[in-house]
Amino acid sequence: MATGLKLMRAIRVFEFGGPEVLKLQSDVAVPTPKDHQVLIKVHACGVNPVETYIRSGTHKIKPLLPYTPGSDVAGVIEAVGDNASTFKKGDRVFTTSTISGGYAEYALAADHTVYPLPEKLDFKQGAAIGIPYFTAYRALLHSARVKAGESVLVHGASGGVGLAVCQIARAYGLKVLGTAGTGEGQSIVLQNGAHEVFNHREHNYIDKIKKSVGEKGIDVIIEMLANVNLNNDLNLLSRGGRVIVVGSRGPIEINPRDTMTKESSIIGVALYSSTKEEFRQYAAALQAGMEIGWLKPVIGSQYSLEKVAQAHENIIHSSGATGKMILLLE
Numbered sequence: 001m002a003t004g005l006k007l008m009r010a011i012r013v014f015e016f017g018g019p020e021v022l023k024l025q026s027d028v029a030v031p032t033p034k035d036h037q038v039l040i041k042v043h044a045c046g047v048n049p050v051e052t053y054i055r056s057g058t059h060k061i062k063p064l065l066p067y068t069p070g071s072d073v074a075g076v077i078e079a080v081g082d083n084a085s086t087f088k089k090g091d092r093v094f095t096t097s098t099i100s101g102g103y104a105e106y107a108l109a110a111d112h113t114v115y116p117l118p119e120k121l122d123f124k125q126g127a128a129i130g131i132p133y134f135t136a137y138r139a140l141l142h143s144a145r146v147k148a149g150e151s152v153l154v155h156g157a158s159g160g161v162g163l164a165v166c167q168i169a170r171a172y173g174l175k176v177l178g179t180a181g182t183g184e185g186q187s188i189v190l191q192n193g194a195h196e197v198f199n200h201r202e203h204n205y206i207d208k209i210k211k212s213v214g215e216k217g218i219d220v221i222i223e224m225l226a227n228v229n230l231n232n233d234l235n236l237l238s239r240g241g242r243v244i245v246v247g248s249r250g251p252i253e254i255n256p257r258d259t260m261t262k263e264s265s266i267i268g269v270a271l272y273s274s275t276k277e278e279f280r281q282y283a284a285a286l287q288a289g290m291e292i293g294w295l296k297p298v299i300g301s302q303y304s305l306e307k308v309a310q311a312h313e314n315i316i317h318s319s320g321a322t323g324k325m326i327l328l329l330e
């Protein structure tokens, strides 16, 4: 895979562990694209919580060591394999997956995981699309099967996935309620599709949501922290309501009876279970959102490759998200 001729800076993980195992190296060989692969000059790469779980060695996905983390890059096509006909050198693109890792100056990707990045979005925004928007779309359309006119609570709306859910849900005609943990996060949620916002750090915010939605309850809850909120979620749902578990970081006790009276459902979502065809469908819907203008990623904190360990620390112990966390390589 490596040419051995050209070298780049990249993060390498040689052992699973804490953020300190992320090592910046400046002598990593730039890979050569083969067959249906493309090589991308990376301008920005999204940082997703899952990359911290994988790095720690506790996730189901365990890459062979050493590896470079990162799936959501945005940049410019540098070279293409013999059978990668969709793209040419110089095209602006973003990805939902990489072969060689995105925390690097260059990344190799299979062409079916690469999508054109419209001129109206910059590279930072391109790096915020992959996992967050494809997960948000799957959670709402595939898992919750939302219908226009329904209500959705985005429980954890200020981060990468949450803001994507708010934008998509609003564009699809839902009544959108969101939560954030800071005033700044709350404003961003309101500016990105939510009709109403609540602060999940306030002790009585669940009562406020109940008061707002009344007896009927909420049709769909997209949940970013189920281990904290699932019990409350079940009590907020409407008859036939659905909780979609996007994020959870531990166990929680619930009373299964709470699902009986309202015949409600708890549905888990895993983006990596999507088929190639589903990725194609989601990409088509999201491309339309970029063209029309409702898909506008909001960038939160930005880090250089040198500060990647800090980024991994902060995405888990956040003082309050204000959009998507990214690494900048420009």
Ligand SMILES: NC(=O)c1ccc[n+]([C@@H]2O[C@H](COP(=O)([O-])OP(=O)(O)OC[C@H]3O[C@@H](n4cnc5c(N)ncnc54)[C@H](OP(=O)(O)O)[C@@H]3O)[C@@H](O)[C@H]2O)c1
Binding pocket: 048, 049, 050, 131, 132, 135, 155, 156, 157, 158, 159, 160, 161, 162, 179, 180, 181, 182, 185, 200, 224, 225, 228, 229, 245, 246, 247, 248, 269, 270, 271, 272, 315, 318, 319, 320, 321, 322, 323, 324, 325
């Ligand atoms: N299932 C999948 O396929 C899939 C795909 C992508 C992501 N995920 C998971 O989804 C979760 C969110 O990912 P992300 O990329 O959006 O992360 P992120 O950008 O770090 O955002 C985290 C969000 O969680 C919110 N939050 C914090 N405390 C909360 C609480 N008590 N109740 C509700 N929300 C709370 C944060 O709000 P404040 O910071 O404002 O407090 C923020 O909006 C992560 O656990 C991630 O692993 C799963």
